[in-house]
Amino acid sequence: MTATLSADAMKRAAAQAALDHVAHGMRLGLGTGSTAAHFVDLLGARVRDGLEVVGVPTSERTRLQAEGLGIKLSTLDETPELDLTIDGADEFDASLRLIKGGGGALLREKIVAAASMRMFVIADATKEVGTLGAFPLPVEIDRFGARSTRLHIERVVRGLGLIGTITQRLSAPDTPYVTDGGHFILDCAFGAIDAPEALSERLYAIPGVVDHGLFIGLATAIFIAGAGGVRIIGDVTGGPA
Numbered sequence: 001m002t003a004t005l006s007a008d009a010m011k012r013a014a015a016q017a018a019l020d021h022v023a024h025g026m027r028l029g030l031g032t033g034s035t036a037a038h039f040v041d042l043l044g045a046r047v048r049d050g051l052e053v054v055g056v057p058t059s060e061r062t063r064l065q066a067e068g069l070g071i072k073l074s075t076l077d078e079t080p081e082l083d084l085t086i087d088g089a090d091e092f093d094a095s096l097r098l099i100k101g102g103g104g105a106l107l108r109e110k111i112v113a114a115a116s117m118r119m120f121v122i123a124d125a126t127k128e129v130g131t132l133g134a135f136p137l138p139v140e141i142d143r144f145g146a147r148s149t150r151l152h153i154e155r156v157v158r159g160l161g162l163i164g165t166i167t168q169r170l171s172a173p174d175t176p177y178v179t180d181g182g183h184f185i186l187d188c189a190f191g192a193i194d195a196p197e198a199l200s201e202r203l204y205a206i207p208g209v210v211d212h213g214l215f216i217g218l219a220t221a222i223f224i225a226g227a228g229g230v231r232i233i234g235d236v237t238g239g240p241a
């Protein structure tokens with residue numbers, strides 16, 4: 001009889017497989033979200049057993065969790081170069097391109113990943129897609145001129161042939177969600193994103209856009225947990241291509 005793993009058990013299995021690559025003395029980026037929380041939890045247990053690492057959290061949520069587990073923490077100002085970041089994703093494709101930001105931490109997650117030699121993504125198999133875009137793309141925007149920025153995004157994506165709805169993320173009815181950096185998030189449901197690189201460039205060119213959830217050329221390996229165990233795509237040893 002084949003045991004059925006819950007989504008949570010799969011997330012933990014992916015986190016455990018990534019943790020096996022963490023070595024003494026490493027400077028780690030610590031991701032955000034329920035899968036990354038499993039990693040931080042497992043890392044905390046290893047730290048209790050004597051593993052010495054230093055972590056840079058990608059959100060206040062993760063900072064609080066890691067602090068509570070006794071994981072030594074730093075900032076990118078004190079530790080500007082990291083060995084490895086471990087984070088979750090909302091979607092990924094076979095080219096290791098990601099959509100992130102479902103948990104609202106995409107800006108810090110991208111800064112931390114870009115400061116790392118390697119980025120491991122941990123995910124359950126449901127996050128794997130042929131073409132990115134089933135998950136609405138989070139776009140982080142400055143609060144100043146938010147309505148104008150939104151109109152600008154609508155014009156740009158229409159020009160790329162993408163049609164869909166843009167929804168401002170809320171934390172409660174009528175209360176905009178505000179990121180750790182003090183910005184708003186627009187969730188952009190465009191459907192299939194056939195050319196993520198082009199969309200990324202066009203979004204970055206809009207002045208009010210602080211960042212977006214397309215992570216391209218950052219992930220070096222993805223640990224995918226499914227019913228049959230954990231499969232790895234990418235390269236666990238090398239840096240970004």
Ligand SMILES: O=C(CO)[C@H](O)[C@H](O)COP(=O)(O)O
Pocket residue numbers: 031032033034035036087088089090099100101102103104105106109
């Ligand atoms: O990008 C993120 C947070 O900004 C998360 O990594 C992403 O939302 C996945 O979360 P989860 O592991 O809870 O499914």
